[in-house]
Amino acid sequence: MRTIIRAEHLVKNYGEFAAVKDISFEIREGECFGFLGPNGAGKTTTVRMIHCVSPITSGTILVNGLPADVDNRKIKAATGVIPQEMTLDTDLTVFENMMVFSKFFDIPRREARKRTDELIAFVELEAKRDNKISELSTGMKRRLLVARALLNKPALIIADEPTTGLDPQARHLIWQRLRLLKNQGTTLILTTQYMEEAQQLCDRLVVMYEGKILKEGSPRQLIDDEIGREVVEIRIEAAEDARLIADLGPLARGHERAGDTLFFYCRDGRAIQKKLVEMDLPNTVYRPATLEDVFLKLTGRSLVE
Amino acid sequence: MNLSRRAFLVFYRNLVSYKRFVLPTLVGSLVQPVFYLVTFGIGMGAYMGAFGGRGYLFFLVPGVLVSSVMMSSTFECLYGAFVKMIHEKLYDSLIATPVSAEDAVAGDILWGAFRGLISGGLMMIVAFFMGVFPVSFPAGLLLCVLMVLIGIMFGSLAMIVTSYAPNFDFFNYYTELVITPMLFFSGVFFPLDNFPAWMKTLAQFLPLTHAVEVSRAVYSGVYGKGLLLNLGFVLALTLLAARFGLGRMKKRLIK
Ligand SMILES: Nc1ncnc2c1ncn2[C@@H]1O[C@H](COP(=O)(O)OP(=O)(O)OP(=O)(O)O)[C@@H](O)[C@H]1O
Ligand SMILES: [Mg+2]
Numbered sequence: 001m002r003t004i005i006r007a008e009h010l011v012k013n014y015g016e017f018a019a020v021k022d023i024s025f026e027i028r029e030g031e032c033f034g035f036l037g038p039n040g041a042g043k044t045t046t047v048r049m050i051h052c053v054s055p056i057t058s059g060t061i062l063v064n065g066l067p068a069d070v071d072n073r074k075i076k077a078a079t080g081v082i083p084q085e086m087t088l089d090t091d092l093t094v095f096e097n098m099m100v101f102s103k104f105f106d107i108p109r110r111e112a113r114k115r116t117d118e119l120i121a122f123v124e125l126e127a128k129r130d131n132k133i134s135e136l137s138t139g140m141k142r143r144l145l146v147a148r149a150l151l152n153k154p155a156l157i158i159a160d161e162p163t164t165g166l167d168p169q170a171r172h173l174i175w176q177r178l179r180l181l182k183n184q185g186t187t188l189i190l191t192t193q194y195m196e197e198a199q200q201l202c203d204r205l206v207v208m209y210e211g212k213i214l215k216e217g218s219p220r221q222l223i224d225d226e227i228g229r230e231v232v233e234i235r236i237e238a239a240e241d242a243r244l245i246a247d248l249g250p251l252a253r254g255h256e257r258a259g260d261t262l263f264f265y266c267r268d269g270r271a272i273q274k275k276l277v278e279m280d281l282p283n284t285v286y287r288p289a290t291l292e293d294v295f296l297k298l299t300g301r302s303l304v305e
Numbered sequence: 306m307n308l309s310r311r312a313f314l315v316f317y318r319n320l321v322s323y324k325r326f327v328l329p330t331l332v333g334s335l336v337q338p339v340f341y342l343v344t345f346g347i348g349m350g351a352y353m354g355a356f357g358g359r360g361y362l363f364f365l366v367p368g369v370l371v372s373s374v375m376m377s378s379t380f381e382c383l384y385g386a387f388v389k390m391i392h393e394k395l396y397d398s399l400i401a402t403p404v405s406a407e408d409a410v411a412g413d414i415l416w417g418a419f420r421g422l423i424s425g426g427l428m429m430i431v432a433f434f435m436g437v438f439p440v441s442f443p444a445g446l447l448l449c450v451l452m453v454l455i456g457i458m459f460g461s462l463a464m465i466v467t468s469y470a471p472n473f474d475f476f477n478y479y480t481e482l483v484i485t486p487m488l489f490f491s492g493v494f495f496p497l498d499n500f501p502a503w504m505k506t507l508a509q510f511l512p513l514t515h516a517v518e519v520s521r522a523v524y525s526g527v528y529g530k531g532l533l534l535n536l537g538f539v540l541a542l543t544l545l546a547a548r549f550g551l552g553r554m555k556k557r558l559i560k
Binding site: 014054070085087090092099103105106152249255 | 311
């Protein structure tokens with residue numbers, strides 16, 4: 001597959017503060033590439049440099065062979081952006097938002113009308129066509145942001161936390177729409193803090209933390225490499241750790257204590273499960289490993305600010 | 306500088322949104338200038354006698370007209386632009402399209418100038434009812450062009466202020482310390498001739514003084530010899546302020 005975005009030694013400083021610290025990555029045509037990371041990891045900062053609204057401190061990004069730069073209209077013309085912040089035009093109606101936005105992409109009026117109607121239907125906002133933005137719910141606004149990002153028929157879509165703050169229905173609707181676009185060949189860049197979202201949508205992803213990339217791979221591969229297949233959680237006092245680790249440690253790939261819980265990571269949990277039954281411990285959970293475990297293992301299980 | 310025709314698209318966006326606010330803004334931009342015209346023009350006019358053979362209103366109208374252009378374009382590029390930048394995040398969505406930061410800001414300066422033109426145009430119509438007309442029809446049209454130019458000048462100056470503004474209150478410094486005094490030191494209401502020398506000198510540094518002079522000349526058809534200087538001042542400041550304003554706003558919008 002062709003590489004459509006290549007970032008090398010990317011650095012972004014806001015004054016003294018380093019928000020992105022020398023990261024490199026490649027995004028291939030037609031894939032969904034994820035940036036997974038906690039608040040402040042530098043996800044938004046990174047994607048804003050890709051779609052040319054934030055100057056790069058050092059390093060390079062090539063998008064389809066063109067250097068990303070704030071004055072590069074070509075990249076912006078071919079990219080659809082679903083921003084993290086609600087940047088809808090609050091003075092206008094849903095319909096007007098779409099029509100005015102198409103002007104910025106030089107879409108002829110007739111074509112703009114057609115696409116607007118189609119896209120409003122695509123995100124199921126027909127009933128709100130002539131409502132003002134302030135009359136929409138958060139989920140509807142997000143959907144409109146999706147529709148607006150598609151006006152220019154972009155080959156690349158950047159979705160910055162597209163489902164944060166949405167109810168499950170709205171979230172699934174957006175996921176379905178994004179998957180549909182991907183199946184039509186659109187390249188997708190997704191930033192998210194939701195593991196489920198990353199697991200559902202991303203072909204490959206990077207885990208970002210404090211401006212750096214910690215790991216890269218497909219969700220499955222990351223889980224396999226970092227955790228294994230299964231996780232045992234035992235809620236028990238730390239005083240018991242030594243005894244438990246001595247007993248269970250040899251059966252697991254690794255263990256970790258976080259707060260009131262001791263975690264064991266394993267490839268095949270049957271042996272450990274049998275042992276647990278023998279030990280007859282209360283408060284144990286035995287479950288498949290998820291991306292969340294990877295994420296928490298890499299970024300630390302305690303709260304970070 | 307990365308300026309393109311797309312500035313007009315941003316202007317168009319403002320036009321679409323404007324239709325909901327037309328009435329209140331028209332009333333808003335009319336009241337104060339009409340108030341000046343009536344109190345100064347009719348009230349004081351009685352004491353002022355004739356100015357160069359014509360009534361005081363002929364002196365006053367071109368000045369008040371230009372002042373209302375100044376007020377409208379200034380307020381649009383202070384408060385209007387600030388709301389778009391901070392509260393509505395409108396610029397953020399504009400610059401994610403092929404519209405550049407310069408296009409977006411230039412579109413709003415043009416918009417401010419257009420709002421100035423509307424205020425000034427309305428004033429001109431009000432003045433018709435008071436029997437004050439420009440010397441000829443072409444002069445009236447020329448005046449409209451002039452109003453746009455003056456609107457761009459004051460809009461650009463206001464954008465510079467906006468680019469530094471941390472919050473709304475910051476604008477008070479500009480409106481109270483620059484705009485309001487300028488209204489009274491630029492020969493809008495009284496001829497500068499009778500002012501002390503230092504005030505006359507000061508007035509030469511105020512953009513409004515020059516704008517008023519040009520407007521008065523076009524209105525009356527009497528082109529004095531200082532006129533080219535006045536026009537030169539307006540043109541030069543417009544270019545300078547627009548360039549600096551765009552540059553400053555770009556820095557603020559693109560981080
Ligand atoms: N305009 C700015 N000026 C100064 N610092 C900034 C600016 N924008 C972001 N930062 C800082 O850069 C860091 C990365 O921010 P960024 O928005 O990229 O994080 P994020 O991964 O998108 O987080 P979130 O999940 O909360 O959206 C943060 O520490 C943030 O405070
Ligand atoms: Mg973010």
